[in-house]
Amino acid sequence: MLSAVTLAGALTASLANILAGRIGDRCRHRYGDRRRPIALGLMLTLAMLAMLGLARDPLPVAAGLIAFQLAFNLMFAPLGAVLVDHFGDHAKGRVAAMVNLAMPLAALGTGAAALLFPVDGPAPFMAVAVVVGLCVTPLVVIWPFGPTVEAGAPPALRAAALAPVWVDCARAGLARLLMQGGTAFMMSYFYLFVASRPARIGVAAARGVDPAYGALVMATTGLVLVATLMAGRWSDRRSRRRAPMIAAAFVTATGFGLLLHGGAWAVMAGYALFQIGLIAYLALDTALVAQLLRASARPGEMLGYMNLANTVPSIAVPALVLALAHGSLDAIWVPGFAAAATCCVMAAALVARVRAVA
Numbered sequence: 001m002l003s004a005v006t007l008a009g010a011l012t013a014s015l016a017n018i019l020a021g022r023i024g025d026r027c028r029h030r031y032g033d034r035r036r037p038i039a040l041g042l043m044l045t046l047a048m049l050a051m052l053g054l055a056r057d058p059l060p061v062a063a064g065l066i067a068f069q070l071a072f073n074l075m076f077a078p079l080g081a082v083l084v085d086h087f088g089d090h091a092k093g094r095v096a097a098m099v100n101l102a103m104p105l106a107a108l109g110t111g112a113a114a115l116l117f118p119v120d121g122p123a124p125f126m127a128v129a130v131v132v133g134l135c136v137t138p139l140v141v142i143w144p145f146g147p148t149v150e151a152g153a154p155p156a157l158r159a160a161a162l163a164p165v166w167v168d169c170a171r172a173g174l175a176r177l178l179m180q181g182g183t184a185f186m187m188s189y190f191y192l193f194v195a196s197r198p199a200r201i202g203v204a205a206a207r208g209v210d211p212a213y214g215a216l217v218m219a220t221t222g223l224v225l226v227a228t229l230m231a232g233r234w235s236d237r238r239s240r241r242r243a244p245m246i247a248a249a250f251v252t253a254t255g256f257g258l259l260l261h262g263g264a265w266a267v268m269a270g271y272a273l274f275q276i277g278l279i280a281y282l283a284l285d286t287a288l289v290a291q292l293l294r295a296s297a298r299p300g301e302m303l304g305y306m307n308l309a310n311t312v313p314s315i316a317v318p319a320l321v322l323a324l325a326h327g328s329l330d331a332i333w334v335p336g337f338a339a340a341a342t343c344c345v346m347a348a349a350l351v352a353r354v355r356a357v358a
Contacts, residue, residue, distance in 0.1 A: 001194075002142055002188065002318075003318035003319075003322045004062075004318070004322070005058075005061060005062050005065055005074070005190075006178075006188055006314060006318045007314075007315055007318045007319060007322075008062055008065065008066055009065045009066060009069050009314070010311045010312075010314035010315040010318075011066075011311075011315055012065075012066045012069040012070060013072075013073055013307075013310075013311045013314070014069045014307070014308055014311040014315070016069055016070050016073035016074070016077075016283065017073045017076070017077045017303075017304045017307040017311070018301065018304030018305060018307070018308075019073075019304070019356040020037060020041070020074045020075075020077035020078065020300075020304065021074070021077040021078070021080075021081065021298075021300035021301040021302070021303055021304030021307075022148075022298070022301045022304070023037050023074070023077075023300075024037050024038075024077055024081055024298065024300040025081070025298050025299070025300040025301055026086065026299070027078070028081075032081060032145070033085075033145035034078035034079075034081060034085075034145070034300070035140060035145060037074055037075070037077075037078045037141065038075050038079060038136070038140055039140045040074060040075075040080050040250045041071055041072065041073070041074030041075025041076070041078075042075050042132070042133070042136045042137070042140060044070075044071030044074065044075075045068065045071045045072050045075055045132060046129045046132065046133055047071070048064060048067050048068035048071045048072070049068065049125050049128055049129040049132070050122075050125065050126065050129060051064045051067065051068075051234035052064040052065065052068060052125050053107070053121075053122030053123075053125025053126055053129075054122055057212075064210060067188040073161070075136065077300060077303065078300060079139075080286075080299040080303050080307075081299050081301075081303055082145070083095055083096060083099065083286065083287075083290045084290045084293050084294065084299040084303070085145075085299070086145065087285075087290075089239075089291050089294070090236060090312030091236065092236070092286075092287040092290050092291060093231075093232040093233065093234075093235040093236035093241070093283075093284065093287045094232045094233055094236050095232075096231075096232055096283045096284070096286035096290065097228045097229050097231060097232025097233070097284075097287075098229070098232070099283070099286060100228060100279055100282050100283035100286060101225055101228055101229075101279070101283075103278075103279050103282065104220075104221045104224035104225060104228070104275060104279050105221070105225075107217050107220075107221060107224075107275065108217065108218055108221040109128065109131065110214075110217060110222070111213070111214040111215070111216070111217030111218040112214065112218065113127070113128070113214075113337040114210045114211070114213055114214035114217075115210075115214040115215070115218075116213055118210050118211070131199075132134075139348070142329055155348060165292055165356050166250050168208075168292060168354045168355060168356045168357070169289070169292050169293075169302075169306070171351070171353055171354050172276045172288060172289055172292065172306075172350075172351070172354060173306050173308075173309045174309070174350055175249075175285070175346075175348075175350035175351050176282075176285055176306070176310070176345040176347070177308075177309035177312060177313060178247065178343040178344070178346050178347040178350070179252065179278065179281055179282070179285075179343065179347045180309055180310050180312075180314075180343055181313040181314040181316070181317060181340065181342060181343045182252065182256060182339070182340030182341070182343045183313070183340075184313040184314045184316075184317040184318075185317050185321075185336050185337075185339075185340050186256075186274060187278070187342065188314075188317065188318065188320070188321075189332065189336070190271070190328060191213060193259075193333060194209060194213055194267065194282055195209045195213075196214075196329050196330075198212075204250075207240065216271060219268075219272075220271060220272040220275050220276075221275075222274075223272060224275045224276050224279050226278050227276045227279070227280050228283050230282060231244050231248065231283060232283050232284065232287070235284055235287065236282040240351065241284050241285075241288040241291075241357055242288075242351050242354055242357070243288055244280065244284055245281055245284045245285060245288070245348075245351045246277075246348045246351050246352060248278070248280040248281035248284065249277065249281055249344045249345070249347045249348035249351065250277070250344070250345070250348055251273050251276060251277030251280075252274055252277030252278050252281065252344045253277075253340075253341040253342075253344035253345050253348075254270075254271065254273050254277070254341075255269075255270045255271065255272070255273030255274035255275075255276075255277060256274065256337045256338075256340045256341035256344065257341050258270030258273065259271070259274075259337045260306045260333075260334065260337045260338065260341075277344075281347075285333065288354070288357050289303070290305060291357050292356060292357065298317075321336075
């Protein structure tokens with residue numbers, strides 16, 4: 001059921017993000033910014049969170065998730081294009097790092113929800129809705145979107161690039177798809193990994209998994225925040241994106257390798273390395289793609305296509321698990337984590353071949 005619902009949501013998100021990117025581009029050309037779709041998407045997202053909190057049966061949950069993805073992407077796709085519109089290349093790494101801190105902070109929120117709301121019900125959904133509203137409303141209401149960065153060939157792109165920029169975009173997109181393949185497996189099934197064998201994280205009984213899982217997530221978040229900000233700042237000061245991205249991919253692969261070991265210390269260290277490597281990689285990847293799209297007249301739509309690298313793994317991984325696991329949890333762990341580590345190494349190789357950005 002988890003795989004089927006995740007699959008439906010990912011299919012919806014893939015199409016919704018592209019459409020929302022086009023809507024954001026049109027609003028920018030007509031009104032000068034992307035404020036309107038972000039505001040409408042925020043209101044609809046809050047409503048869908050409330051709907052999910054009240055859903056109790058599989059069909060309403062699936063319908064609520066599809067509606068949530070439509071609403072969320074109307075807000076989220078234009079937000080991604082703001083980095084392209086309003087920040088120069090000298091600041092993209094730092095800003096992308098701060099933007100991508102949303103992922104570890106969201107993981108922190110997941111850990112807090114596991115600790116504060118151990119019983120199923122609408123309360124955690126309502127709490128998340130309040131936090132989302134408090135986070136996004138200042139951007140919509142207060143922040144001056146300011147002048148857009150002038151379009152044209154950005155100086156950080158090497159004019160004598162050895163391949164067209166679209167080739168580098170394809171390489172970056174495929175590398176992100178591979179990284180997100182491992183992420184989709186981890187995010188969808190890691191809780192089941194520890195819940196099926198509580199001793200993996202040093203818990204004697206299954207009923208103690210939720211608090212221990214929450215503590216594990218929260219304990220790693222501080223490390224992730226520091227590592228991501230440092231990576232973004234370093235890449236801006238050195239005007240380099242690829243070298244730290246390659247290093248982050250190998251750190252993530254090491255994390256998956258430790259999870260294959262199976263001991264309690266390995267699970268905790270592996271999860272921490274996975275989080276640190278992944279978020280640092282995604283932050284730098286966001287900055288790299290923003291540089292590549294500086295000359296594009298439709299960055300929102302292009303980012304929607306690039307977002308397929310985030311959503312396609314969320315379609316493929318549950319589909320593979322449904323096809324190969326045959327209902328057995330033990331059948332998916334070794335091939336799943338091994339495949340995830342391999343994907344990270346392949347992503348590093350693709351990033352090394354990007355030519356237009358250092």
